[in-house]
Amino acid sequence: MPDDLLEIYHRLLTHFGPRHWWPAKTPFEVVIGAILTQAVAWRNVEKAIAALEKAGLLTPEALYRCPTEQLAAMIHATLYYREKTKKIKAFLAYLFQNHTGDLEQMFRLPPDRLRRELLNIYGIGEETADSILLYAGGFPFFVVDSYTKRILFRLGLLPEKASYRMVQDYFQARLPKDSQLYNEYHAQLDALGQYVCKTRPLCSECPLLDLCAYARENKENQQKQD
């Protein structure tokens, strides 16, 4: 059945292999990467992360002290760098005002409360908050991105304009509450997303091609019955 999310997961894992996400050395790097990757492919973020690391700025203390203009210049390669500078500074202000700049202290908050607090920070929406919670904090929040939505729509499992919460609930209601599983599943969907582009309905290399076809036929049969 195409709605067996564990079957889909194991097929993707077999096809792509373990993805070892998130590509970061520290939880703080995850946070910065999660903000920088907004609306941009990861390859565009790598340059900025490398520049920050080279400058010794990948710690909360160093980045908190870093002048805004310098930070903006270092993340120039990522789209909307001025906005992202404001977002990073907003997160750092929250971290130092509420947790003395200590990420470990921040992650000792109850996860649901921390999620609400993150969402109150300028520039942190649901996807960014959940990426931080899952990949930096190890909490079981399923991360939904545009690939995830597109894939579920193509499989015929959810409407095209399903809300973030709808997609997240769909996964979390059908999967064990396991942060390692959520971690790898999202990484697998990212890999699959490259085969499920916006303009073409399906690519022949898609490892879920038969499920997509099944979903379409099923929908057509239902329409005939109606």
Added chain:
DNA sequence: GGCCAGGACACCA
């Protein structure tokens, strides 16, 4: 030269 990429926010109806 044009299009698009792993979001989020402000504003408006």
Added chain:
DNA sequence: TGGTGTCATGGC
């Protein structure tokens, strides 16, 4: 609540 404009680089 949902739709739309804005942000504003780099790769293809």
